Amino acid sequence: MEDSYKHRGMRRSLVKILKTKGITDSGVLQAISKIPRHFFFDNALLGHAYQDKAFPIGEGQTISQPYTVAFQSEKLEIRPQDKILEIGTGSGYQACVLVEMGATVYTIEYNKVLYERTRKFLPKMGYKPKFFCGDGSKGLPRYAPYDKIIVTAGAPSVPSSLIKQLAVGGILIIPVGDNEKQKMLKITKVEDKKLKKEEFDYFSFVPLLGDEGWGK
Ligand code: SAM
Numbered sequence: 001m002e003d004s005y006k007h008r009g010m011r012r013s014l015v016k017i018l019k020t021k022g023i024t025d026s027g028v029l030q031a032i033s034k035i036p037r038h039f040f041f042d043n044a045l046l047g048h049a050y051q052d053k054a055f056p057i058g059e060g061q062t063i064s065q066p067y068t069v070a071f072q073s074e075k076l077e078i079r080p081q082d083k084i085l086e087i088g089t090g091s092g093y094q095a096c097v098l099v100e101m102g103a104t105v106y107t108i109e110y111n112k113v114l115y116e117r118t119r120k121f122l123p124k125m126g127y128k129p130k131f132f133c134g135d136g137s138k139g140l141p142r143y144a145p146y147d148k149i150i151v152t153a154g155a156p157s158v159p160s161s162l163i164k165q166l167a168v169g170g171i172l173i174i175p176v177g178d179n180e181k182q183k184m185l186k187i188t189k190v191e192d193k194k195l196k197k198e199e200f201d202y203f204s205f206v207p208l209l210g211d212e213g214w215g216k
Contacts, residue, residue: 003036010050011037017052018070025074031100032070037063039125040091059111061206063091064152068203073097075173075186075200076148085143085165086129087136087208088152092118095129098150105129106143108136110209137210139165146170154182154205159212168192175205179214 015033023029038049040063045055054062072094076084080102086095089109095118098105107129109115115133122129132140137159139149144165151162151174158174166172166189175182184200207214 001036001039003039007036007038007050008033014050014052014066018067021052021067023067023070023074025070027078027101028070028073028097031073031097032066034100035093035096036125037066037093040093057091057114059113061090061111061114063093064205068205069094069097071184071200071203072150072152072173073101075184076150076171078103078148082147083143083167084148084150085136085140085146086150086152087139087162089118089131090114090152092122092127092129094150094152096122096125096127099127099129103148106132106140106146108132108134108140110135135210135213137161137208137212141165149173151175151208152205153208153213154179154203155208155213158185158187161212163187163189163195175203177202179207180204 011033015029041049052066054065057063078101082103084098084103084105086107089107095105095107119131139161145167147170149172154175170189172187175184181202181204186198188196190196
């Protein structure tokens with residue numbers, strides 16, 4: 001697949017839309033203007049790659065809406081060298097944004113088919129996060145603590161394992177709610193036992209499965 005002048009133009013238009021919706025982080029906007037989102041789409045949906053919408057990626061899952069990716073990434077206040085855990089690899093697009101911003105990314109996916117597909121596909125594009133398959137609702141304790149944790153599926157509550165695996169000064173961004181809509185929460189571990197919680201708008205994600213999510 002090629003990345004043409006036309007595609008780059010469509011990405012510039014998408015970035016403009018994200019700015020009008022309130023995204024200001026230049027690192028996030030630059031990453032989105034660089035990553036060819038159409039590479040993540042099946043032929044049948046190719047024409048939709050630069051719309052600000054979520055789309056199916058198979059296995060009943062979705063590639064998140066660009067605004068959602070930008071919003072969560074911005075709230076993480078990413079600095080180069082941050083060690084970030086992403087829960088819900090999916091297509092791998094969000095992981096590419098984080099890698100593009102200079103972070104070291106650990107990404108975990110529950111669905112084996114998506115895990116295998118994305119683990120093979122992303123390095124071909126030059127993006128090399130560390131891939132894991134398993135129940136990310138319990139985090140990835142082996143490599144904790146993390147400077148930042150991003151959950152890209154809707155949780156019923158904040159998993160205590162994720163709080164435990166967050167470094168002091170670290171940020172967790174997670175949508176919490178029911179099956180229809182979830183409120184975006186930003187939790188900062190100010191001190192070892194002290195959390196600061198901020199609430200944002202409602203979003204709509206596929207459910208976070210697993211022991212500290214909605215179950216199997
Ligand atoms: N970040 C993805 C992207 O850029 O394409 C979007 C992810 S999609 C909205 C949510 C993903 O979370 C799905 O691929 C789903 O299989 C995965 N998921 C759900 N529960 C999970 C869990 N407990 N652990 C890891 N991944 C999970």
